[in-house]
Amino acid sequence: MMSLIFLLLLIAMVSAFIGKKSMSYAFFAISVVIGLYWFHHHATDTLSILL
Template sequence: MMSLIFLLLFIAMWCAYRNHLSTSYLFFGVSVIVGLYWFHHHATDSLSILL
């Protein structure tokens, strides 16, 4: 899943480099949404630590 975020960011940077700014913004926005979802998934996951 983490590699998907980096791939989306790479595509966004590549599109910005090629002057396709609207496509770049789209990929950047999608990568932010996926990143926030992934953070929420890990932040709310319970840890099974027995002390």
């Protein structure tokens, strides 16, 4: 999942570099949404630690 986020950010940076501004914003927004979902998944996951 993390590699997907980095791939989307790479596509956003390359598209911004070649001048496709709206496509760059779209890929950046998608990567932010997926990153926030991934953070929420890990932040609310219960730890299975037996003490």
